[in-house]
Amino acid sequence: MYLLCIPLPLLVVNPPVALKPRLRWADQLEYLPQTANKLAMEEVLTLGLGGVGAVYSLALDLSKQARITTVCRSNYQVVKDNGLTIHSDSFGKFEPWRPHKVVSSTSSPEATETEYSYILVTTKALPEATPSTADILRPVVSKNTTIVLLQNGVGIEDPISAAFPENPIISCSVYLSSSQFSSGVITQTALERVVIGGFDNGVVNSMLLKNRVARFAELLRVSGANVAVNDDIQMERWKKLLWNASYNTYCTVTMMDTLTFCETVPNATELIRTCMNEVLAVSNALGHSIPPETVENLIKFTMGNGKYKPSMLLDRERGSQMEVEVLLGNPTRIAKEHGVPTPILNSLYGILSAENWKLRQG
Ligand SMILES: CC(C)(CO)C(=O)C(=O)O
Numbered sequence: 001m002y003l004l005c006i007p008l009p010l011l012v013v014n015p016p017v018a019l020k021p022r023l024r025w026a027d028q029l030e031y032l033p034q035t036a037n038k039l040a041m042e043e044v045l046t047l048g049l050g051g052v053g054a055v056y057s058l059a060l061d062l063s064k065q066a067r068i069t070t071v072c073r074s075n076y077q078v079v080k081d082n083g084l085t086i087h088s089d090s091f092g093k094f095e096p097w098r099p100h101k102v103v104s105s106t107s108s109p110e111a112t113e114t115e116y117s118y119i120l121v122t123t124k125a126l127p128e129a130t131p132s133t134a135d136i137l138r139p140v141v142s143k144n145t146t147i148v149l150l151q152n153g154v155g156i157e158d159p160i161s162a163a164f165p166e167n168p169i170i171s172c173s174v175y176l177s178s179s180q181f182s183s184g185v186i187t188q189t190a191l192e193r194v195v196i197g198g199f200d201n202g203v204v205n206s207m208l209l210k211n212r213v214a215r216f217a218e219l220l221r222v223s224g225a226n227v228a229v230n231d232d233i234q235m236e237r238w239k240k241l242l243w244n245a246s247y248n249t250y251c252t253v254t255m256m257d258t259l260t261f262c263e264t265v266p267n268a269t270e271l272i273r274t275c276m277n278e279v280l281a282v283s284n285a286l287g288h289s290i291p292p293e294t295v296e297n298l299i300k301f302t303m304g305n306g307k308y309k310p311s312m313l314l315d316r317e318r319g320s321q322m323e324v325e326v327l328l329g330n331p332t333r334i335a336k337e338h339g340v341p342t343p344i345l346n347s348l349y350g351i352l353s354a355e356n357w358k359l360r361q362g
Pocket residue numbers: 004152174175176177244248309310311312
């Protein structure tokens with residue numbers, strides 16, 4: 001059993017950034033229906049029903065204020081016939097849990113007949129994959145849809161925002177120890193925490209975005225989820241990247257869980273620390289203020305905890321594509337644009353890109 005609890009320094013929510021100028025009355029009125037509809041049933045579509053997708057779909061369902069349609073691919077038949085078995089330390093045991101509707105694709109008539117207020121994207125973030133996530137979403141995104149990204153990495157919002165500039169996007173930093181070890185059976189142990197915030201693309205009205213974030217947070221909170229709202233969600237994403245760009249990558253290269261890597265590789269701590277400091281330097285160059293002691297706190301915490309297999313290692317073991325672009329490719333490109341040297345991240349990017357290529361060859 002692999003357990004991981006995320007240390008407090010990683011979870012501490014920053015104080016809100018400076019208040020934005022107040023909207024005029026007329027602008028506020030325009031968005032009043034969002035508040036007036038507060039208790040209306042939300043139509044929610046979940047793309048991807050693995051560990052993260054299943055647990056947060058269940059959570060939204062438990063709010064009794066959301067009707068869940070799920071798009072399933074590999075587990076479509078199993079979920080359609082039997083529902084999902086979910087054993088969740090946070091939300092309880094469900095044998096089975098059934099979404100309102102199960103569909104096999106976003107373009108199927110059963111999927112497109114509904115207008116969704118929220119679409120949850122919980123698939124792996126693979127910007128290089130075809131069809132792109134934006135293309136998969138296109139048939140089900142309508143004028144009033146808010147797109148919620150529950151994915152790892154940085155820069156993940158850009159392609160979605162480019163495809164749907166008028167739709168609010170909620171970006172989420174998810175800490176969830178949950179996996180689908182066999183088709184349709186999901187296990188989630190102690191860790192459950194999500195930090196959410198609006199993605200400001202300069203097009204979507206900021207009051208509308210704030211309302212959509214608040215409503216989504218409320219839905220999760222009602223169900224008992226551990227949710228926090230942070231206006232500086234990008235800082236949260238970079239903070240999480242400290243862990244993902246170091247432990248995910250070294251554990252995957254060595255095919256070792258965190259503890260085995262730390263205990264058997266003589267310079268493990270030095271490797272992790274250098275990697276985290278590179279991520280910190282890029283994040284500083286972007287103007288995010290992650291406390292520097294976060295690095296040592298994360299190392300101390302991870303070394304003092306049990307064996308844990310990061311998601312990237314699980315992907316490699318399954319022979320699936322790994323999130324190399326969003327955990328390493330985007331950060332190294334951003335580093336380059338800002339003149340920040342990242343030799344360790346660059347070399348991990350090269351090595352893991354090669355591994356991804358080999359996985360694609362089968
Ligand atoms: C934080 C953690 C460990 C679980 O959500 C993760 O992001 C991963 O395994 O990739």
